[in-house]
Amino acid sequence: MSSDLTIVLLSLRVAAVAMLIALPIGFGLSWLLVRKQLRGRFLIEAVVSLPLALPPVVIGYGLLILLGSRGPFDGLAFTTFAASLASAIVALPLIVRTFVVALEGVDPRLELAARSLGAGPWRVLMTVTIPLAYRGLLAGVLIGSVRALSEFGATIVVAGNIPGRTQTVPLGIFTRIQAGDDQAAVRLVVVSIALAVATLIVHDLLLRRGGLSGRRHRAGFGA
Amino acid sequence: MASDALNSPDSPGTGLDTTGVLRFSFTRTQGEFSLEVAGDFGPGITALFGPSGSGKTTLLNCLAGLFKPDDGEIVLNGTDLYRGSPKTFVPPEKRRIGLVFQDGALFPHMSVSGNIMYGRARTPEPDRRVDVDHVVELLGLRPLMDRSPGSLSGGERQRVAIARALAMSPRLLLLDEPMASLDARLRGVVLSYLRRVHADLGIPMVYVSHSISEVLALAEDALVLSGGRVVASGRPSRVLLDPAVGGMVRDDPVENLLDGRVIEPGGMDSSGRVKVGAIEIITPPIDRPVDAPVIVALGAEEIILATEKPSGLSARNVIPGSITDLDPVGDGVYATVDIGVPVLVALTQGAVDALSLEQGQDAYLVFKTSSIKLLDAAPLG
Numbered sequence A: 001m002s003s004d005l006t007i008v009l010l011s012l013r014v015a016a017v018a019m020l021i022a023l024p025i026g027f028g029l030s031w032l033l034v035r036k037q038l039r040g041r042f043l044i045e046a047v048v049s050l051p052l053a054l055p056p057v058v059i060g061y062g063l064l065i066l067l068g069s070r071g072p073f074d075g076l077a078f079t080t081f082a083a084s085l086a087s088a089i090v091a092l093p094l095i096v097r098t099f100v101v102a103l104e105g106v107d108p109r110l111e112l113a114a115r116s117l118g119a120g121p122w123r124v125l126m127t128v129t130i131p132l133a134y135r136g137l138l139a140g141v142l143i144g145s146v147r148a149l150s151e152f153g154a155t156i157v158v159a160g161n162i163p164g165r166t167q168t169v170p171l172g173i174f175t176r177i178q179a180g181d182d183q184a185a186v187r188l189v190v191v192s193i194a195l196a197v198a199t200l201i202v203h204d205l206l207l208r209r210g211g212l213s214g215r216r217h218r219a220g221f222g223a
Numbered sequence B: 001m002a003s004d005a006l007n008s009p010d011s012p013g014t015g016l017d018t019t020g021v022l023r024f025s026f027t028r029t030q031g032e033f034s035l036e037v038a039g040d041f042g043p044g045i046t047a048l049f050g051p052s053g054s055g056k057t058t059l060l061n062c063l064a065g066l067f068k069p070d071d072g073e074i075v076l077n078g079t080d081l082y083r084g085s086p087k088t089f090v091p092p093e094k095r096r097i098g099l100v101f102q103d104g105a106l107f108p109h110m111s112v113s114g115n116i117m118y119g120r121a122r123t124p125e126p127d128r129r130v131d132v133d134h135v136v137e138l139l140g141l142r143p144l145m146d147r148s149p150g151s152l153s154g155g156e157r158q159r160v161a162i163a164r165a166l167a168m169s170p171r172l173l174l175l176d177e178p179m180a181s182l183d184a185r186l187r188g189v190v191l192s193y194l195r196r197v198h199a200d201l202g203i204p205m206v207y208v209s210h211s212i213s214e215v216l217a218l219a220e221d222a223l224v225l226s227g228g229r230v231v232a233s234g235r236p237s238r239v240l241l242d243p244a245v246g247g248m249v250r251d252d253p254v255e256n257l258l259d260g261r262v263i264e265p266g267g268m269d270s271s272g273r274v275k276v277g278a279i280e281i282i283t284p285p286i287d288r289p290v291d292a293p294v295i296v297a298l299g300a301e302e303i304i305l306a307t308e309k310p311s312g313l314s315a316r317n318v319i320p321g322s323i324t325d326l327d328p329v330g331d332g333v334y335a336t337v338d339i340g341v342p343v344l345v346a347l348t349q350g351a352v353d354a355l356s357l358e359q360g361q362d363a364y365l366v367f368k369t370s371s372i373k374l375l376d377a378a379p380l381g
Helices: A004-035 A041-053 A056-067 A078-103 A110-118 A121-149 A153-158 A169-178 A182-210 B054-066 B112-120 B132-138 B152-169 B184-201 B212-218 B349-354
Strands: B022-030 B033-041 B045-048 B071-077 B079-083 B095-100 B171-177 B205-208 B219-227 B230-234 B255-264 B272-276 B279-285 B293-299 B305-306 B317-329 B332-338 B341-350 B362-367 B372-376
Touching: A004 A041, A004 A078, A004 A121, A004 A169, A004 A182, A041 A056, A041 A078, A041 B045, A041 B152, A056 A153, A078 A121, A078 A153, A110 A121, A110 B095, A121 A182, A121 B079, A169 A182, B033 B054, B033 B071, B033 B219, B033 B230, B045 B054, B045 B212, B054 B095, B054 B171, B054 B205, B095 B152, B112 B132, B112 B152, B132 B152, B132 B184, B152 B171, B152 B184, B184 B205, B184 B212, B184 B255, B184 B293, B184 B372, B212 B255, B255 B279, B272 B293, B279 B317, B279 B372, B332 B362, B341 B349
Parallel strands: B045 B205, B045 B219, B095 B171, B171 B205
Antiparallel strands: B022 B033, B022 B071, B071 B079, B219 B230, B255 B272, B255 B293, B272 B279, B293 B372, B305 B362, B317 B332, B317 B362, B332 B341
16 A cells, blocks of 8 residues: 555646646637637537546546557556546646636737737737736636546546556545545545645635636726 | 729739838628728828728728738838738738727736837837837826826826837827727817827828817828728818718717917906917817917807908907818818918808809908817827
C-alpha cells in the first residue's frame, strides 16, 4: 500500500498534467465557439459535452481501446499519462462551458478597438480578452481541477489502480475501503474533502467579487 | 470628392493619385445585406450619412480592416490596404487607421491614460507625429488621466476615445456616430474639440452622423449611403439638404453652428454679445462669463437675406457678407454666405429670382436676437 503522501502527490501531479492538456484545448475551443460563426458549432458543442453525459467508465473504455495493445497508441494504457488523459477528458466539458460564459462577457468591440490601435491577435488576447475574462477563466480552471482530482471511473479502466503510478486519491480510498482499512481510507477522505472545500471557497470568493464572467466590465454598447 | 462610378469596382488604380487620401471601391455580402461602394475621401473631414442599416458601420469596419471585403480595392495614400486580386490584405493593426466607436469602447480595465497610451505604445517610433500631451491638452483630459472609464461621463468617454485614436498618429480617423450618445449641450463641446483637432493636427477624418447641422458645421465633403450603395456625394450643403436625402436622416431643422466667444453676457434687460470670427452677434442674455467659448446656433430658416443694407428693422443683427454658393435643393435654394465664416440661409426659388441673386454678390444677413440659441463649447487649453 502506498503512503498517504505518495497518493496525494501523485493525485496532484495527475491533475496538473490533465490541466496542461485540457486548458489550452478548452480555451481554443471556447474561443472558436464564442468568436467564430462556425458551421459545425453544434457538433463541436455536442462532442465536447459528451463526457458530461456518459458514464466515466465508458470514456475509460474508449480510451483503453485507443491506448491499449491493439489501439493506435499502444503502450500508453496503465501509465500515469493515461490517468491524466482520462481526467483531462472528463474535465474538458466543464472547462469549455465556463470559459464560453467568460468569453461571452467580453465585448468583441473592445477586441476590435485594440486591433485598430495596432495590437495583433495574440496581443489582443493577452491585454484585452484574458484580463477582462480572467475571473471566469479562473473559475473554469478551478472547476476543471476539482473534476480532475475527483476522477475515478475512467481512470480505473484505462490506467488501472497501480500504487505509485496511477493510484490517485479516489482510487486509494477505494482500495483501502475494499481492504477494510477504514482508518487509512478516512485519512484520504479528509484530504479529499479539504481539497474540494478549499477550491470551492476560492471559487465562491471569485464569484462574489466580480461575477463569473467579468460581466461588470461589459459596457452597454449599442448596435 | 466621392466618385459614384460603381461600374468598375476592380479597375486598376490610377497610379499617383494626389486628390484623394483614401480611395475605395469594393463589395461585401453578409447574409441578406450587400455593400457595394466606391468613393474617394480627401484630406479634410468627410461626413458619412445614411439611415440605420445602410452600411455605414460596415464601410468603416472594412476601411479599418476589421471586416474583409469580398472583392475590390482600398488604397490609402497610394498604398494598397486591400485588393481582391492579386490578394492583398493589410491587417487592422498594421493600417494605423483610428476608429472611434459610438460609445467609445474604452478598455474598462485600464485607466484613462492606459487607454490613451495603448495605441501609442504600439506605434513605431518614426510614425509618432502626434504629440500626446498636446492631444490631452486639446481635449481637456489632463484632470481625468488617472480615472477609470466607468467613472466618466458620456462626453468625457468620447473625448478619451478620440484621444486614444489620435495618440497613435493615425493616417485617417474614422468616427462612428461619436455624438449619438451625447445630449445637446455636450454635442457642442465635442464638435468644437473635433474642429480644433482637425485644424491643429490636419488628420483626415470620416465622420458618421445623423445630424445635418453637425455635418454642415464640420465636414467639407459628404457621402450618402442607402441600402449598401452610395446614392449621393459632394459638398454637404448641396448633398444633404436635398429632401430626398434629408428624408433618410434625422428630421431636424438645419442650423448653423458657429464658434464664438462671449464679449458681454448681458443680463435681465440687456442682450448679450458674442464675437464670431471678426464680427459681433447680438444674442439673448448668456449665462457664461466674458471670454467663455460658446457655439451660436442659428437656424438656416431664421435668416433673412437682403441685397442692400436694410434700416428701420426690429431685428438687431444685420451682418454684411458675400454669397459664395447657391445650391438648389428640392423646391428651395440654400445660399452660403461668407461673413468671415460660412453661414447657410434657406431661401425659396422665388426669392432668388426676385432678387436675382448670384454667386459673388454682396448681401446682408438679418436675424432676430431671439432666433439664436447658445450651446456650450469646449474650453480652450
